[in-house]
Amino acid sequence: MKVRILTLFPEMFNGPFGTSILKKAQEKELIDIQCFNIRDFALNKHKKVDDYPFGGGAGMVMTPQPIFDCHHHVTQMLNLNEPCKTIYLSPKGSTFTQEKAMELAKEEQLIFLCGHYEGIDQRIIDELVTDEISIGDYVLTGGELPAMVIVDAITRLIPGVLSTEASYEDESFHCGLLEYPHYTRPRAFNGLEVPSVLLSGNHKDIDMWRRKQSIELTFERRPDLLKGLQLKKNEAQWVAELSKKKE
Numbered sequence: 001m002k003v004r005i006l007t008l009f010p011e012m013f014n015g016p017f018g019t020s021i022l023k024k025a026q027e028k029e030l031i032d033i034q035c036f037n038i039r040d041f042a043l044n045k046h047k048k049v050d051d052y053p054f055g056g057g058a059g060m061v062m063t064p065q066p067i068f069d070c071h072h073h074v075t076q077m078l079n080l081n082e083p084c085k086t087i088y089l090s091p092k093g094s095t096f097t098q099e100k101a102m103e104l105a106k107e108e109q110l111i112f113l114c115g116h117y118e119g120i121d122q123r124i125i126d127e128l129v130t131d132e133i134s135i136g137d138y139v140l141t142g143g144e145l146p147a148m149v150i151v152d153a154i155t156r157l158i159p160g161v162l163s164t165e166a167s168y169e170d171e172s173f174h175c176g177l178l179e180y181p182h183y184t185r186p187r188a189f190n191g192l193e194v195p196s197v198l199l200s201g202n203h204k205d206i207d208m209w210r211r212k213q214s215i216e217l218t219f220e221r222r223p224d225l226l227k228g229l230q231l232k233k234n235e236a237q238w239v240a241e242l243s244k245k246k247e
Ligand SMILES: CC(C)(C)c1cccc(C(=O)NCC2(NC(=O)c3cccc4nocc34)CCCC2)c1
Pocket: 089, 090, 091, 115, 116, 117, 118, 119, 120, 133, 134, 135, 136, 137, 138, 139, 140, 141, 142, 143, 146
């Protein structure tokens, strides 16, 4: 997969993309991530990339020309015969989910456009953006961190990026439930023990315990995730008992 990121702050990406799994994925050529500084494409003498909003109001808006020319340069270099999926990170976008990550992980190339200030000129969105995606409802300073989140979520889904055992952490493995509690050595830490079932070696009991923990945790903290799930009879019984307790 080729990922191209259009941003005013390419240096922000050095940490996350220069570390651990994302770094290794690039070294293994499973993903090719390149950042482009929109400011390099500004034609005005002072390399200005923002201007006052027509109609007045607080804040500044990113001007269309540098973004348009940067996007044109990137699409030329990708040398495609059809327009490239161009994702604008935006609070107005559809909320990013694991399902969306799995959908995007199938793409051959993706362009991410990161806004700044109050946002970008609408004409860019109308002409170049194919998808607007949001990572959640809070105010941020720019679209860069959302772009990193989405690239992280997508990259780990590319075959070969995660070692086989790690890839079982996928939603399909837990089928959308919150994860059971994790424990590792030592068996006693500050006088705190590990649940004995996990030390029993009885994998049927362990799997049952973990499944019950996941269902109870999901019921308590994210009942919305439970709604869409197919539970076995005994599991549905657990949920019914939890609901009764809650009444
Ligand atoms: C209702 C609520 C969501 C709180 C809201 C209303 C109005 C503005 C803002 C706001 O944050 N504007 C600033 C910018 N925000 C984001 O880019 C951004 C923010 C959040 C999630 C995201 N996922 O991708 C990009 C995201 C837009 C231009 C530069 C940064 C947020």
